[in-house]
Amino acid sequence: MTRFDGLPEFVAARQQALMRTAYLLTGDGDLAEDLVQSALVKVAARWGRVAAAGDPEAYVRKILYHEHISWWRRRGRHRDRPTADPPEPEGRPDFADGMVSAILLRQALGRLAPRQRAVIVLRFYEDRSEAETAALLGCSVGTVKSQTHRALSRLRTLEPGLADLLTDSETEPTGVAR
Incomplete structure (x- = not known):
């Protein structure tokens, strides 16, 4: 038994769900990939204990949210993002x-x-x-x-x-x- 037993299977099974959540947190596909990768790297170092605790997804998600907040703090709280107002809908929906x-x-x-x-x-x-x-x-x-x-x-x-x-x-x- 190696310290990474079950990690590849976990990643294969839950990666898309983690990516969707990361995308909602970051609003950017590339940042979402980076966020998931960063969280999984941190989990890999502790995988044996995390898997033994019984709920690895909860642990990964917690790291995901905390990592996102850490990134935000490092970048600064106020970022100007240009936004365009969508056109008003015309006719029937x-x-x-x-x-x-x-x-x-x-x-x-x-x-x-x-x-x-x-x-x-x-x-x-x-x-x-x-x-x-x-x-x-x-x-x-x-x-x-x-x-x-x-x-x-x-x-x-x-x-x-x-x-x-x-x-x-x-x-x-x-x-x-x-």
Whole structure:
């Protein structure tokens, strides 16, 4: 038995899910790949203990979120990102409306603070409970609740066109593609 037993199988099975989450956190495909790779390198060094603990995906995801926040802190908190307002829809709605909403949501997520973005991704994209989100981020359930409230308020302010996707209660936004 080597110290990497099961790691290649884990990576093969969970890489796409980790990439989707990393993409939602970073908003960039190349950065998402780098983030997943960085997290997996850190996990590889501890793989024997991580696998023995029984839930390697939770450990990898925790590293993923913390690594993203570390990157954000090193780059600086304020980055100007040019954004273009999408054209107003004309005529009857069609499948493009969903794409516009998805683009608007991605842009708005990119303008949230990393912790707020992580909370939104964990709670609504990955459908995690408040307790699971708190455990993954290493904070209290109260912090998760307040960060969720602030993030949803900020999303509503940043992109009023998404109001129909974001419910008035602090429950799952409707229409968010998984």
